[in-house]
Amino acid sequence: MTYPYTLEIKPCEKxxxxxxxxxxERxxxxxxxxxxxxxxxxxRKKGEAEIERLLGPVR
Known part of the structure; x- marks a missing residue:
């Protein structure tokens, strides 16, 4: 669960x-x-890793 974070992947123009x-976040x-x-x-993998870092250690 990644609440309150959501990940959005977008294509680059350049x-x-x-x-x-x-x-x-919300x-x-x-x-x-x-x-x-x-x-x-x-x-997606890099963004998910950053969300894991934001969520911190599992409690």
């Missing part, structure tokens, strides 16, 4: 064929990737 991620943008990723899957 470079074409790359993707970025955005993390939202609908408001909290964080975004600084660099484009070469695939949607890679962008």
């Amino acid at each position: 470079p074409e064929g790359h993707f970025t991620w955005i993390i939202r 609908g408001k943008r909290l964080q975004r990737s600084d660099k484009p990723h070469s695939s949607e899957e890679l962008a």
Whole structure:
């Protein structure tokens, strides 16, 4: 469960064929990737890892 965070993957305009991620907290943008990723899957993995970091250790 990642509440209150949601992950959004978006294609880049430049470079074409790359993707970025955005993390939202209750609908408001909290964080975004600084660099484009070469695939949607890679962008999703990096975004999910960042959400895990935000959630902290399992209690």
